[in-house]
Amino acid sequence: MTEIASTAPHGTIPTDDESRKFEKIPTRIYDNSDTASFQVATEISQLIRQRQKQGKKAVIGLATGSTPTKVYDFLVQFHREEGLSFKNVVTFNLDEYYPMQPDSIHSYVRFMNEHLFDHIDIKKENVHIPDGQLDKEDVRDFCRDYEEQIRKAGGLDIQVLGIGRTGHIGFNEPGSSLKSVTRMVRLDRVTRLDAASDFFGLENVPTKAITMGVGTIMKARRIVLMAWGEGKAGIIRQAVEGKIRESVPATFLQHHPNCEVIVDQAAGSALTRMATPWLVSECEWNDALIKRAVLWLSEKLDIAILKLTNEHYNEYGMGNLVAEIGSAEHINLQVFNALQRTITGWPGGKPNADDSNRPERREPYPKRSLIFSPHPDDDVISMGGTLLRLVDQGHEVHVAYQTSGNIAVFDDEVIRFLDFATDVQKDNQALMQQFKEVREFLANKEPGAVDSREIQEFKGLIRKGEALAACRYCGVDEANAHFQNLPFYETGTVKKKPHSEADIQITYDLLQQIKPHQIFAAGDLSDPHGTHRVCLQIIFQALERLKQEGAEWLSDCYVWLYRGAWQEWDIADMEMAVPIGPKDMERKKNAIFKHQSQKDSAMFPGNDEREFWQRAEQRNKETARKYNALGMAEYEAMEGFVRYHFM
Structure with missing residues (x-):
């Protein structure tokens, strides 16, 4: 996928050693996480092969979470396609939740098996992962033995790390000491919030974990810390350029003689050489x-x-x-x-006006506007004011809801709707039996367990109904609401399948059907679950196919990227800013309120505990404030967009 408008500056910036004078850990920035992951996987494979030639074991420290998964995919690929053997490899994982059964869907044992160990020829006795099912009184001895096993293996040749929002490495939370060893720890609230989506609620996230210590990690002969996405940009800057302090454990890595930070453009965007190169x-x-x-x-x-x-x-x-x-x-x-010139109250273009200095052209009028919404509420949360303006100004507005959003519905919502349906359909015995079975399933469901296909469909219908209610409120014809239900999303879990030809074809067909004059898509790559990123990749690939086929309507189509509940565009990147008055701000909030299943408490709040309408209002008002501080007119609120050039 083409990387778009991160907070990294466009143009020629210095890349010599002088430009890195603020960086206390060597840092490599790659165009995207796939390229960076390939390089890390290649380094690991080279270490393994080198040790094989020497007749020695390769001892590797491994991490879990979303950051290293692509590295593991490449290692599996090297094994299958290049014959890379792991028989001489000994692994030690950083951490595990406590308590945690190894067969739980949240277990790091299961994670590692699914992502790596089940697909390679590593010996089972060479795999070491902290044991989350120990009795509490046995944990201390286990941790002591874990340290001894690392020592007996010859020490870690390379340790792979991710980084948490608090700057934690492994589960070494703020306050961990430089000399800490493998031990049980209490998890920081921020760390548990970040994990809440995987556990379907903060209340289901364990409060403790077993982790290698900072001191254990620092003994590795080589350390590679990886980070992807804008959400990690701030903490990467602290870790790489900040002072060493216990409140940000990753800064201890500045002491290590052979540590390297590997990031994509987005995660590296806050580093001085990227954000403000004129200072270096x-x-x-x-x-x-x-x-x-x-x-x-x-x-x-x-x-x-x-x-x-x-x-x-x-x-x-x-x-x-x-x-x-x-x-x-x-x-x-x-x-x-x-x-x-970026400011316009006419996001579809102003008819009969000079458009030479406007972000959108005046013709054709009215336009067919297609808004892609990754989840059923992203349209109104992220660009509700602009959507309302497009409708008010007479454009033909379509909304494509790319996924069902079903995993973000609480079980209680299903019960609430079943209660209503039960009262309406009392004499329908087949339906009553079905509802009884659903109630029994939910009553016996373990926290975080996958819903049955039937319940997934019910939850999807709840979100569909809410999206239609929001469309009606905004004046969008219900016939112009397109529910794509892209297959990659329909797993019933937070983890999704890779997108496929089926996803691209569904998007391609809709584009060909509508032939829009303007497309709005979510460019919010900070979405912590990755759905926005995948949805954008699918759109780009469908557009690229249409371009290669010579679709004539594409030459008269603009693509605008908005951002969602997680982060706003930098003012310097915005190419269109749409003012929102007090009345339209209230209308936008009312449209968001139509999504009742997400109201009061969202299933996946991310790192911001506020409701989505509060985030949207604050973000839009802050954008207006920034424009005003720069010397522009004072507005109530503003929504910002970046144009994606694909032709």
């Missing part, structure tokens, strides 16, 4: 980088763009920019005008 060395300026630098300077000094002076530019490493352009006034006006 001279840049080759282009319009996009100039805009980013000027907006950063304006915000840094809390001064409107048109008030910046030559002295301000010189003080913050942009003297060469002034020398190239000529004066601060000239630079200020260039950026001010560019920013002002």
